[in-house]
Amino acid sequence: MKWQTLVLSFLSSTTLAAPVYVEPSPPSPVYTLRISGGGPDLNSHYLSASGSVIGVFPDAQNDPIKFYAVPNKSTGLVELHSWAGIPSSPGTPGTPGLPNAPKTGAIALVGNARTGLMELTSVEDPAAVCADGDGDDNLDCEWTSFTLNQGTPTEGKPANTVTYAGPGGWVAFKSADNVGGGEGWVVRWKQPQATTTQDFVPVDLVYEPIFTIADTAE
DSSP states (O other): HHHHHHHHHHHHHHHHOOOOOOOOOSEEEEEEEESSSSOOEEEEEEEEEEEEEEEOOOOOOOOOOEEEOOOTTTSSEEEEEEOOOOOOTTTTTTTOOSSSSOOEEEEEEEEEEETTEEEEEEEESSSHHHTOOOSOOOEEEEOEEEEEEEEEETBHHHSSEESSSOOOOEEEEEEEEEOOSOOEEEEEEEETOOOSOOOOEEEEEEEEEEHHHOOOOO
């Protein structure tokens, strides 16, 4: 699809500097993301990455994305950093591994902010990829202003949702372009001014803790 081609072109055209790894501060929960709403093809399905695009895909080999939150001092909100764990040591079942490489990947929104549609994307070293002036002039990359909303369900909304700064909400679009083949869904942040002729459904993204990074200091 044209939109995904633009996003992938943006990511491949940027010049990557040496990635900067941000150590998660124990105790720090690691989360997955699942869809709430959108009908049986989407509801309760976990998000995974097909290449760099995040969504719901039929390929069984697509593992759910995992991330931890890092506060951003400039925005007062959080960044969603990818968790790159390694298997636990023998004899310690259920113990999460430590990150296996000194780099930070993150969840970002990539697209044309002026048209009001931004695609949920997995970005390696977002500090370089999303830097001002990089990439296609028609595309933007934002990653520093997510919110992990806590609390109980209200007004038809589930508890523990992820949102982005500013007005708008999450929507899912059908997509035939994914690693495993077949029809999948991509997730985008849609601002109120966005207009589109494609079919989409409003959804919520719910974060779920799967383990906590423990303090291993003696």
